[in-house]
Amino acid sequence: MKVNQFPKHNLEESLAGPELELVDRSDFVDTMSRVANSVNVVTTSGSGGEVGVTVSAATSVTAEPPTLLVCIHEQSKAAAAILENGVFCLNVLESAQQYYAELFAGLTADSTENRFNKTNWTRLKTGAPALKEGLAVFDCRLDAVLKEGTHYIFVGQVVATNKGSGVPLIYSQRAYAQPAWLDEGIPE
């Protein structure tokens, strides 16, 4: 298993919490659906293939060194490709880019056509497709991989970025949204 090619920390069993019964799956999913997440397309390219997948499970880890993580289901084609390619690009969608969210979740009719046309996509350092008009783009080299339940946690170190304009596309309560700023809005 290639996961072990990227060992980082060996978390020992002694770090596990107390033996308490877990909530059931539907409770977890229902409660988690209330959380607001950005919507992203994680892409990769290389000998393992060129693929992309819609992902809401993505977050910053640390700025020193610049590091983030994404969580992808073990059966996703993207997971196998990232393991093989050792690179990925996190493309954070802008509120007008719901189309890409559905395209890369396999929910639109044209999902199987060439998704990475040159009009909308470019490459930064790793060769993974980067969305030209993405709100925020993080090009990453794979630094560590963890497996938790059904998902891989891919930890990437950021080798290039792109900053777009607009506001983030949000997914919460099983629906897309965009933020309405409170107080005085976005700081200058």
Ligand SMILES: Cc1cc2nc3c(=O)[nH]c(=O)nc-3n(C[C@H](O)[C@H](O)[C@H](O)COP(=O)(O)O)c2cc1C
């Ligand atoms: C808004 C949204 C968020 C999603 N977030 C994730 C996620 O964080 N991780 C994941 O593995 N799949 C996520 N999915 C599901 C994948 O995009 C979907 O299963 C996709 O079809 C997998 O494609 P593949 O099997 O071709 O890789 C999300 C889908 C949507 C619409």
